[in-house]
Amino acid sequence: MRWLTVFAEFVLVPVLVVAAVWCWHNGIRTTAFKPQGEVPAFTATRYIGPWLAGCAVLATGVVGVAAVAPAAAAPVDAVPDHRTHPVELSWQDLLPPQLNCLLSTGWAAFCLEIPLP
Known part of the structure; x- marks a missing residue:
């Protein structure tokens, strides 16, 4: 898998950059018009x-x-897992602190009928 990354970084990216610059230069056309009579000379840019x-x-x-x-x-195993035991998360750990404060009081248990842990 590492050879694919090296190919992408050192071959594919420069090719894409050169192609992008080529497209940009082809996407902008500048035309110069000479003066004709009383009409002054001007340059028109077409995108x-x-x-x-x-x-x-x-x-x-x-x-x-x-x-x-x-x-x-x-590699997938590049970051070792140093936890000795799995982390237990409850749905209350995912709540913002303001709502968690309401849940820890009796208000939420009374109004929302949510049992307190």
């Missing part, structure tokens, strides 16, 4: 959507490879 969209897709691919490659390179 070609499909080329710019292709550049955006390739840039997203670069970001995706950069995000996924480190996770794919790390």
Whole structure:
């Protein structure tokens, strides 16, 4: 699996970057018009959507490879589990402190009919 990550980081990303730059340059066309009579000279810039969209897709691919490659390179057992016993969680541990405070009082047990632990 590590060879795939090296390939993605050192071969695929530069190819995607070069292709994105190529798409960007093809997506912007500049045309210069000469003056004609009383009309002054001007430069028009035309943005070609499909080329710019292709550049955006390739840039997203670069970001995706950069995000996924480190996770794919790390073996599953890289982070050891140092817990000696499994952690027991209850549904009350998942509540925000404000609501947990209400549940620890008799108000919640009375109004919501939730038994207290």
